Amino acid sequence: MKTKGSRRPTHGRSTAQDVANLAGVSLTTVSRAFHPKLSVAEKTRKLVRSAAAELNYSPNLAARALAGRRSNLIGLLINNFDDPEQLELFRSVSSEAQKRGFHALLLNIDQESQQVESVDAALQYQVDGLLVSASHLPESLVQRGAELDKPVVVVGRRTHRLEYSAIYCDNVAGASAVADYLFEHGCKRPAFIGGRAEATIVQERQAGFVGRIEELYGYQPMARIAGANDYENGIKAVNELLSLPKVPDGIFCVSDLLAIAARDAILLSGISEKPQVVGFGGTFLSKLESYKFPTVQVPFQKMVRTATSHLIDLVEGLEEGPKEIAFQCELVSNS
Amino acid sequence: MKTKGSRRPTHGRSTAQDVANLAGVSLTTVSRAFHPKLSVAEKTRKLVRSAAAELNYSPNLAARALAGRRSNLIGLLINNFDDPEQLELFRSVSSEAQKRGFHALLLNIDQESQQVESVDAALQYQVDGLLVSASHLPESLVQRGAELDKPVVVVGRRTHRLEYSAIYCDNVAGASAVADYLFEHGCKRPAFIGGRAEATIVQERQAGFVGRIEELYGYQPMARIAGANDYENGIKAVNELLSLPKVPDGIFCVSDLLAIAARDAILLSGISEKPQVVGFGGTFLSKLESYKFPTVQVPFQKMVRTATSHLIDLVEGLEEGPKEIAFQCELVSNS
DNA sequence: CTGTTAGCGCTTTCAG
DNA sequence: CTGAAAGCGCTAACAG
Numbered sequence: 166m167k168t169k170g171s172r173r174p175t176h177g178r179s180t181a182q183d184v185a186n187l188a189g190v191s192l193t194t195v196s197r198a199f200h201p202k203l204s205v206a207e208k209t210r211k212l213v214r215s216a217a218a219e220l221n222y223s224p225n226l227a228a229r230a231l232a233g234r235r236s237n238l239i240g241l242l243i244n245n246f247d248d249p250e251q252l253e254l255f256r257s258v259s260s261e262a263q264k265r266g267f268h269a270l271l272l273n274i275d276q277e278s279q280q281v282e283s284v285d286a287a288l289q290y291q292v293d294g295l296l297v298s299a300s301h302l303p304e305s306l307v308q309r310g311a312e313l314d315k316p317v318v319v320v321g322r323r324t325h326r327l328e329y330s331a332i333y334c335d336n337v338a339g340a341s342a343v344a345d346y347l348f349e350h351g352c353k354r355p356a357f358i359g360g361r362a363e364a365t366i367v368q369e370r371q372a373g374f375v376g377r378i379e380e381l382y383g384y385q386p387m388a389r390i391a392g393a394n395d396y397e398n399g400i401k402a403v404n405e406l407l408s409l410p411k412v413p414d415g416i417f418c419v420s421d422l423l424a425i426a427a428r429d430a431i432l433l434s435g436i437s438e439k440p441q442v443v444g445f446g447g448t449f450l451s452k453l454e455s456y457k458f459p460t461v462q463v464p465f466q467k468m469v470r471t472a473t474s475h476l477i478d479l480v481e482g483l484e485e486g487p488k489e490i491a492f493q494c495e496l497v498s499n500s
Numbered sequence: 501m502k503t504k505g506s507r508r509p510t511h512g513r514s515t516a517q518d519v520a521n522l523a524g525v526s527l528t529t530v531s532r533a534f535h536p537k538l539s540v541a542e543k544t545r546k547l548v549r550s551a552a553a554e555l556n557y558s559p560n561l562a563a564r565a566l567a568g569r570r571s572n573l574i575g576l577l578i579n580n581f582d583d584p585e586q587l588e589l590f591r592s593v594s595s596e597a598q599k600r601g602f603h604a605l606l607l608n609i610d611q612e613s614q615q616v617e618s619v620d621a622a623l624q625y626q627v628d629g630l631l632v633s634a635s636h637l638p639e640s641l642v643q644r645g646a647e648l649d650k651p652v653v654v655v656g657r658r659t660h661r662l663e664y665s666a667i668y669c670d671n672v673a674g675a676s677a678v679a680d681y682l683f684e685h686g687c688k689r690p691a692f693i694g695g696r697a698e699a700t701i702v703q704e705r706q707a708g709f710v711g712r713i714e715e716l717y718g719y720q721p722m723a724r725i726a727g728a729n730d731y732e733n734g735i736k737a738v739n740e741l742l743s744l745p746k747v748p749d750g751i752f753c754v755s756d757l758l759a760i761a762a763r764d765a766i767l768l769s770g771i772s773e774k775p776q777v778v779g780f781g782g783t784f785l786s787k788l789e790s791y792k793f794p795t796v797q798v799p800f801q802k803m804v805r806t807a808t809s810h811l812i813d814l815v816e817g818l819e820e821g822p823k824e825i826a827f828q829c830e831l832v833s834n835s
Numbered sequence: 836c837t838g839t840t841a842g843c844g845c846t847t848t849c850a851g
Numbered sequence: 852c853t854g855a856a857a858g859c860g861c862t863a864a865c866a867g
Contacts, residue, residue: 190853190854191853191854191855192854192855193853193854193855194852194853194854197852197853204852205852205853206852206853209852209853228859230859231859231860231861232858232859233859234859
């Protein structure tokens with residue numbers, strides 16, 4: 166039995182060649198033994214596996230990515246680090262991916278300037294696909310999109326790029342249900358609060374709400390864009406609303422976080438007839454005893470897991486083209 | 501001028517060799533032109549850069565990781581996806597890393613079973629270092645620790661492993677300040693609520709609080725461990741506290757999230773003399789108008805950025821051994 | 836400052 | 852079912 170290349174491993178880690186030598190098989194066989202799908206005699210596989218265990222061997226994924234055509238890496242493009250619901254995304258993406266032998270590369274595209282760089286980095290790391298959770302699809306991504314033959318899945322909202330899959334919840338229907346709710350609960354002067362104007366989610370929820378309000382009331386609701394989906398900006402936006410000549414008596418907030426802000430702004434204003442507040446998301450914020458407001462429950466975890474899983478299906482060729490999946494979301498009163 | 505290896509790129513992406521051919525230089529020179537630290541005539545660099553731009557070339561990081569000894573990847577080991585403050589970690593780690601040309605690989609170690617696998621995966625991907633934000637250091641990591649010659653930085657709490665760096669805030673001092681605060685504010689029967697017993701953070705904060713309470717009162721405070729750092733468990737734990745024969749009149753909660761839960765449990769109990777509640781973290785939760793409780797402000801972002809930056813320094817050899825940095829945290833009243 | 840020559844550790848045809 | 856050989860795209864000594 167030839168024992169070629171028995172040089173000591175450079176980095177202290179043992180290589181497939183070492184395993185091959187110990188097991189008395191070829192390098193090729195070792196490689197095969199580590200790929201469940203390739204056919205190797207069960208006996209050989211065990212032999213190799215135990216030799217590998219003995220040497221404490223584990224494959225070098227950089228080498229695999231270089232030689233093969235897969236890295237088992239997905240790029241996770243994120244630009245919203247303000248909303249607590251995003252935590253669920255990190256948890257679910259990583260857990261779902263790991264379950265299937267993939268790992269997520271965290272790509273922060275908060276700043277406009279990081280966007281191109283981030284997509285580039287992802288590609289340089291040879292990611293197999295991209296999962297996008299960004300309030301609005303960055304131009305840079307769209308441009309690069311064409312060059313990629315890598316699958317792209319957008320989670321949380323629709324996309325107008327046909328090449329991308331989109332997994333989202335029915336924002337329009339959810340928002341429209343809020344209009345009905347307010348109408349039925351005696352609201353006379355409905356209003357809307359959004360976070361960022363560019364965010365597709367905001368646009369969709371606003372459209373759904375405004376559309377239904379018009380049908381029910383015959384006119385458009387007051388509306389305010391906070392500029393960001395955070396507490397401070399929410400307070401400001403609601404204050405503006407409250408200082409209007411006709412103070413609204415029902416406010417639909419595009420997120421639970423803004424709803425919290427709305428409630429606090431109302432509290433602070435000392436206004437006597439407190440407007441109703443409705444949120445969107447169904448996060449723990451909407452369930453806090455001291456707030457407890459109606460909200461549209463989004464099946465966030467299910468959405469994210471589905472998106473991740475779908476992306477991996479695409480990568481593995483288990484599924485074909487891009488795809489759209491819309492989840493239902495329903496209004497819960499939390500009372 | 502020789503034009504070797506002018507085969508068309510396999511994956512549609514152009515390679516350094518293509519760039520070399522177009523620029524009329526050697527492959528090595530291209531490689532150099534892409535490493536700021538290596539010396540190349542400025543003129544040559546420009547030449548190469550423009551050839552690269554023309555071919556839309558960008559380096560294959562898998563190949564670089566294989567050939568060189570660096571991947572510019574750091575493994576981010578996380579097991580706490582419940583506390584909103586973790587969002588800041590994701591934002592800061594990714595942003596700080598990207599600023600320095602690194603990227604984070606997201607490793608979920610929520611489940612005991614994922615821990616070994618995650619550390620392995622990180623090593624397989626040839627990460628240059630590990631950033632750990634886990635409430636308690638997993639056994640599996642500790643075991644693997646020895647095999648790594650990779651730097652490990654633990655963020656948020658101390659570690660007893662001398663090989664690891666630790667960047668944290670002074671939990672003991674912070675918690676001790678809470679004891680003083682309660683004492684000075686007329687609290688007669690102090691109590692403590694923790695999340696998970698295994699969490700080092702909980703242990704440190706409990707120790708700091710209990711120690712100082714003993715000094716001030718001559719006895720230990722009541723204490724309850726919720727089992728998890730979340731709202732539901734917090735409510736339960738506080739309910740237990742409230743049903744004790746001697747109802748506490750001051751509760752120190754190990755996190756802002758638990759403090760919120762405490763406040764709501766108190767509200768729900770309808771108890772007349774509401775105990776004071778103090779949190780820890782200084783997150784937006786402690787600043788909400790409807791809650792607004794005193795808390796220990798942790799410089800979370802600074803901590804995380806420092807940790808990331810320090811890890812990269814270690815990787816790049818800009819700094820030497822492991823290191824400990826403790827940040828001060830101070831009690832803020834939020835009133 | 837730049838080119839030549841060897842690989843890094845793995846996957847992959849293609850034979851056997 | 853298994854082995855031999857040829858790279859994947861890049862970096863790293865070593866010369867020149």
